[in-house]
Amino acid sequence: MSERPIRVLIAKPGLDGHDRGAKVVARALRDAGMEVIYAGLRQTPEMVVAAAVQEDVDVIGLSIHSGAHNYILGRVVELLKEQAVEDIVLVVGGIIPDRDVERLRGLGIDAIFPPGTTTTEIIDFIRERTGNLAA
Amino acid sequence: MAEERVLAKPTAGEPEPVEASENGKTRWQKETYEPARRQRAERDTPFITASGRPVRELYTQEDLAERNLAYDADIGYPGEPPYTRGVHPTGYRGKLWTMRQFAGFGTATDSNKRYKKLLASGQTGLSVAFHHPTLVGRDSDDPISRGEVGKQGVAVDSLADMETLFDAIPQDQVTTSMTINHPAVVLLAMYVAAAENKGIDRRRLAGTIQNDVLKEFIAQKTFVFPPRPTMRIMGDIIEWCTAELPRWNWVSVSGYHIREAGSTAVQELAFTLRDGMEYIQVGLERGLDVDTFAPRLSFFFNAHNDLFEEVAKYRAARKLWARYMRDRYGAKSPRSCWMRFHTQTAGCTLLDRQPRNNVMRVTVQALAAVMGGTQSLHTNALDETIALPTEENAIIALRTQQVIAYESGVANTVDPLGGSYYVEALTADLEREAEEIFAKIDELGGMVEAIDNGYPQREIQEAAFQYQKEIESRERIIVGQNEFVEETGAPVDYLYIDDSVEEQQLDLLDELRRRRDTDAVERAVEGVRRAAAGDDNLMPVVLQAVHAYATVGEICGAMREVFGEYQEQPIF
Numbered sequence: 001m002s003e004r005p006i007r008v009l010i011a012k013p014g015l016d017g018h019d020r021g022a023k024v025v026a027r028a029l030r031d032a033g034m035e036v037i038y039a040g041l042r043q044t045p046e047m048v049v050a051a052a053v054q055e056d057v058d059v060i061g062l063s064i065h066s067g068a069h070n071y072i073l074g075r076v077v078e079l080l081k082e083q084a085v086e087d088i089v090l091v092v093g094g095i096i097p098d099r100d101v102e103r104l105r106g107l108g109i110d111a112i113f114p115p116g117t118t119t120t121e122i123i124d125f126i127r128e129r130t131g132n133l134a135a
Numbered sequence: 136m137a138e139e140r141v142l143a144k145p146t147a148g149e150p151e152p153v154e155a156s157e158n159g160k161t162r163w164q165k166e167t168y169e170p171a172r173r174q175r176a177e178r179d180t181p182f183i184t185a186s187g188r189p190v191r192e193l194y195t196q197e198d199l200a201e202r203n204l205a206y207d208a209d210i211g212y213p214g215e216p217p218y219t220r221g222v223h224p225t226g227y228r229g230k231l232w233t234m235r236q237f238a239g240f241g242t243a244t245d246s247n248k249r250y251k252k253l254l255a256s257g258q259t260g261l262s263v264a265f266h267h268p269t270l271v272g273r274d275s276d277d278p279i280s281r282g283e284v285g286k287q288g289v290a291v292d293s294l295a296d297m298e299t300l301f302d303a304i305p306q307d308q309v310t311t312s313m314t315i316n317h318p319a320v321v322l323l324a325m326y327v328a329a330a331e332n333k334g335i336d337r338r339r340l341a342g343t344i345q346n347d348v349l350k351e352f353i354a355q356k357t358f359v360f361p362p363r364p365t366m367r368i369m370g371d372i373i374e375w376c377t378a379e380l381p382r383w384n385w386v387s388v389s390g391y392h393i394r395e396a397g398s399t400a401v402q403e404l405a406f407t408l409r410d411g412m413e414y415i416q417v418g419l420e421r422g423l424d425v426d427t428f429a430p431r432l433s434f435f436f437n438a439h440n441d442l443f444e445e446v447a448k449y450r451a452a453r454k455l456w457a458r459y460m461r462d463r464y465g466a467k468s469p470r471s472c473w474m475r476f477h478t479q480t481a482g483c484t485l486l487d488r489q490p491r492n493n494v495m496r497v498t499v500q501a502l503a504a505v506m507g508g509t510q511s512l513h514t515n516a517l518d519e520t521i522a523l524p525t526e527e528n529a530i531i532a533l534r535t536q537q538v539i540a541y542e543s544g545v546a547n548t549v550d551p552l553g554g555s556y557y558v559e560a561l562t563a564d565l566e567r568e569a570e571e572i573f574a575k576i577d578e579l580g581g582m583v584e585a586i587d588n589g590y591p592q593r594e595i596q597e598a599a600f601q602y603q604k605e606i607e608s609r610e611r612i613i614v615g616q617n618e619f620v621e622e623t624g625a626p627v628d629y630l631y632i633d634d635s636v637e638e639q640q641l642d643l644l645d646e647l648r649r650r651r652d653t654d655a656v657e658r659a660v661e662g663v664r665r666a667a668a669g670d671d672n673l674m675p676v677v678l679q680a681v682h683a684y685a686t687v688g689e690i691c692g693a694m695r696e697v698f699g700e701y702q703e704q705p706i707f
Contacts, residue, residue, distance in 0.1 A: 015267035015283050017356025020396050020483070023596055023707040024603050040705035041356055044279070066267055067632060071282030095521060097629060115487050115520055116616045118607045 016066035028119035045075035186399035194556035226549030239264030239289035243299035264288035272691025285636035317359035341382035354392035364698035394437035397599020405572035429471035447561035449507030
């Protein structure tokens with residue numbers, strides 16, 4: 001009995017163009033057997049959520065280095081609620097200052113991966129959180 | 136004969152095969168080195184550079200002979216072809232590198248204060264970091280700018296902001312570099328207009344605009360327009376700057392971002408020089424004599440962790456650029472052949488864990504830049520990974536350069552590592568491998584075509600992935616990340632830009648829009664649109680628009696209407 005692969009949307013919301021990490025993670029997730037939809041740069045919160053719904057993903061991974069995380073993540077969470085897809089696992093990487101982490105976690109973000117997180121840690125987290133340890 | 140990237144793990148007791156001829160090194164390996172290795176195996180780690188290049192246990196004269204290196208032809212003297220050792224005969228004995236710290240955050244008032252502080256602390260040139268909206272040609276009140284205002288750099292929407300930014304800073308006495316690419320026409324015009332409003336003759340202005348449009352598609356990604364229109368803009372800038380700003384560098388062809396995106400040293404070297412060649416081509420296609428504009432092309436490289444590889448990279452760059460300018464582009468003037476560069480220490484190597492360690496990393500990297508002969512240098516602050524620098528950390532970064540300049544002795548002689556067997560071998564290898572990449576790009580039809588093809592993007596992506604694998608497998612040890620991880624010391628305070636900056640800037644912008652002559656702005660912006668759609672040089676019309684206090688977003692918006700907006704096809 002095979003599980004369907006975990007579907008992950010990777011996106012960079014806002015104007016930030018530092019996509020090295022997002023691409024490395026996207027590739028690692030794909031190598032680990034997940035289906036990765038790489039939306040790329042300059043995604044608005046609206047575009048992210050629309051893509052997530054359209055692609056029927058299990059996980060949204062956002063990468064933000066620009067300092068715009070408070071506005072962007074607040075808006076993404078709001079839109080996920082509006083679309084009634086709060087069960088999508090939402091993980092974030094990039095540069096999120098410590099003083100914002102607690103509040104953002106409180107909004108319902110499942111994980112905030114700091115710099116230095118390994119791809120293995122991310123893969124394990126996603127598998128465990130989606131309850132899909134076979135994928 | 137590119138060396139394969141091999142994890143050399145000889146087991147103690149098994150000698151390596153020796154070459155047929157018994158040169159000195161071979162003898163040493165057989166008689167002394169191998170027995171020592173049999174006694175005690177070398178450490179279990181791949182001896183590779185930051186780029187993954189295998190490093191031999193020893194370099195001697197034989198390594199130079201193997202590469203057919205001759206002193207005069209390949210190494211030479213500073214200030215003369217091949218320029219390997221430097222473009223200026225007196226090196227830092229004549230003039231120290233410019234200490235040019237990249238800075239900008241919040242509003243123009245905030246950054247003006249920081250610039251004055253840095254200048255008072257001994258910084259010798261200015262470098263402007265604009266916030267993301269400006270970088271991509273948008274105003275602070277554009278919906279897409281929400282949350283981004285003043286966070287990654289200073290908010291500049293109009294000439295009014297530029298005037299505030301340079302308030303009480305003598306633009307005719309200080310050189311200024313501005314990191315701005317696709318919107319460079321606008322910000323250059325604003326800098327010139329601000330100076331002219333103070334009564335300064337534009338011909339006295341000295342500085343640089345980054346304006347390296349091609350690397351935006353493969354690395355920095357603050358693109359606005361598609362590739363071909365950006366090359367048209369480049370042509371306009373080359374023509375105008377050559378005619379109007381004799382002391383201005385119209386481009387800072389950048390490898391920094393390519394390296395930050397994960398490339399190897401050779402890729403950084405090759406893609407950067409190749410981008411530079413494309414811009415020379417643009418100028419030639421405009422009918423300009425190469426020696427009239429090539430001297431004002433400058434470069435910008437990364438200073439990564441592996442000191443020797445970096446020094447070799449800069450030396451190879453000087454050698455390659457001089458040769459290609461002379462042989463491929465027919466340059467007659469020595470100035471056209473001088474590879475002059477700014478360097479920034481590698482942000483991507485810094486950690487947010489145990490951040491004080493970053494001071495040591497930056498020191499090693501800055502040493503590499505200086506021993507490689509950089510003309511100008513930015514050293515990152517220890518909090519670079521997490522935030523824009525606090526004033527205290529920005530000063531420490533500046534002091535790093537000052538300690539190197541005045542206390543380390545490296546500035547006493549030109550090209551101090553010249554003649555090192557290792558460095559000369561590395562220089563030659565990087566030169567040869569860069570040319571292999573040039574050939575590939577030539578085959579593809581040039582850099583624009585290579586970008587369309589995705590070639591540099593794939594190469595960079597592959598190298599970035601490889602580097603991450605090396606860290607996760609512990610082939611590559613990063614102090615504080617995968618080894619020596621216990622946190623010590625008090626937490627570091629970071630600069631936090633809160634959203635009140637956005638409110639302030641929006642108020643300023645609102646007020647500007649109300650007080651300016653709307654008709655004049657509309658006419659001027661229409662002028663930009665017409666010039667973009669036609670053949671007229673953009674700079675004069677952009678200057679007019681800027682003087683009327685048209686905004687970055689309005690002017691770039693007009694250009695976007697004509698040129699279109701770049702849509703990236705993601706490659707991963």
